[in-house]
Amino acid sequence: MHDRSPLVSAFVEAARSALSSATVDGATKSALAKVFGSISSGRPLSASRREMFPVCALVDPLLEELEGKDERLGDLAKTLRPLLSHLGWRRREGGPNASDNFMDGHATGMIIGPGGAEDRHDVWVGLTIMRPNVRYPDHSHPPEEVYLALSNGEFRQDEAEWFDPGIGGVFHSPPGIVHGMRSGEAPMLALWLLPIVPKPSTS
Numbered sequence: 227m228h229d230r231s232p233l234v235s236a237f238v239e240a241a242r243s244a245l246s247s248a249t250v251d252g253a254t255k256s257a258l259a260k261v262f263g264s265i266s267s268g269r270p271l272s273a274s275r276r277e278m279f280p281v282c283a284l285v286d287p288l289l290e291e292l293e294g295k296d297e298r299l300g301d302l303a304k305t306l307r308p309l310l311s312h313l314g315w316r317r318r319e320g321g322p323n324a325s326d327n328f329m330d331g332h333a334t335g336m337i338i339g340p341g342g343a344e345d346r347h348d349v350w351v352g353l354t355i356m357r358p359n360v361r362y363p364d365h366s367h368p369p370e371e372v373y374l375a376l377s378n379g380e381f382r383q384d385e386a387e388w389f390d391p392g393i394g395g396v397f398h399s400p401p402g403i404v405h406g407m408r409s410g411e412a413p414m415l416a417l418w419l420l421p422i423v424p425k426p427s428t429s
């Protein structure tokens with residue numbers, strides 16, 4: 227058994243602590259228990275080559291700002307900053323209701339999960355960064371999802387009203403629900419965590 231990288235270990239502990247002190251409902255608690263159960267042990271940093279996009283340059287200053295704003299989130303930000311160049315950064319195609327500036331206006335960075343700094347398939351934990359005035363497409367996926375807002379910005383589930391959980395706000399997206407997000411006049415940064423339920427064996 228190889229040991230988890232100290233960079234990822236520090237992030238997991240800070241994320242656990244930041245999320246456990248947030249006020250959350252039962253569904254969020256249960257999803258987080260699944261995520262942190264899956265990642266109780268890990269493996270070394272992925273050696274894959276990393277590509278970063280211009281929008282990724284917005285992440286570090288936002289994290290630096292958080293360090294001065296809030297102790298709980300500041301501790302998390304401190305562990306994320308040295309990990310940024312190790313994340314699996316990707317951009318996705320647009321989709322329903324995406325803004326025209328979406329492609330250059332966003333990136334997602336996998337921290338723990340497929341192609342992530344810790345490459346594995348039983349969980350997805352990562353970041354999304356968006357430039358100001360960008361609308362992320364409406365999308366859905368079978369796994370439930372927990373978001374931790376690391377900046378202001380708005381989210382929507384199904385046809386419900388848009389809401390801003392506020393910096394440090396935590397909420398749950400049930401499995402399969404259609405959801406999207408949009409930034410306002412400032413960049414938007416969010417951490418997301420998805421427990422992946424294994425597909426039943428087809429044998």
Ligand SMILES: [Fe+2]
Pocket residue numbers: 365367371405
């Ligand atoms: Fe999602």
